[in-house]
Amino acid sequence: MSDSTPCPSVLFVCVHNAGRSQMAAAFLTHFAGEKVEVRSAGSVPADTVNPAVVEAMNEVGIDISAETPKILTTEAVQASDVVITMGCGDTCPVLPGKRYLDWQLDDPAGQGVDAVRPIRDEIERRIRTLVNDLTG
Numbered sequence: 702m703s704d705s706t707p708c709p710s711v712l713f714v715c716v717h718n719a720g721r722s723q724m725a726a727a728f729l730t731h732f733a734g735e736k737v738e739v740r741s742a743g744s745v746p747a748d749t750v751n752p753a754v755v756e757a758m759n760e761v762g763i764d765i766s767a768e769t770p771k772i773l774t775t776e777a778v779q780a781s782d783v784v785i786t787m788g789c790g791d792t793c794p795v796l797p798g799k800r801y802l803d804w805q806l807d808d809p810a811g812q813g814v815d816a817v818r819p820i821r822d823e824i825e826r827r828i829r830t831l832v833n834d835l836t837g
Contacts, residue, residue: 709835710738712781714793718743718770720751720809721787724821727758727765728828736836742777744793746770754809757817761825783835 711729713722718741726741733739747770758765775794778784783800786793788808795801804827809817 708736708738710781711783712777713741713785714773715787716743716745717747719747720754721806723750723765723768724754724824727763728825731763732832740777742771742773744773746772751809753812753814753817756814757821
């Protein structure tokens with residue numbers, strides 16, 4: 702067992718990179734720490750992270766207020782071992798040798814914090830499973 706073993710890299714993708722993918726990235730960073738490299742991006746990134754999403758994450762002790770939506774690039778996909786899409790459909794480049802998962806999740810865009818909480822909780826549940834899978 703070597704310390705030089707590269708850690709797995711995960712890319713979360715949704716259209717605006719303002720809600721679901723930001724929550725998923727924050728949860729994975731929170732639970733896995735240095736064991737997993739985490740990225741998130743969007744095919745059509747918004748200007749800012751959804752304020753209701755920031756509020757919902759603050760409720761569970763995770764501050765994502767400083768995050769900004771990022772554009773999805775082929776390079777980001779190439780640098781990732783696992784690509785998890787969240788409703789972006791065909792806009793995500795599919796490259797050989799990558800593991801792709803598609804999580805069907807409600808879009809929190811335009812929703813209040815009450816509507817975001819169940820989405821947040823479902824993402825947290827899936828991330829806990831993913832962490833076990835990746836770091837086993």
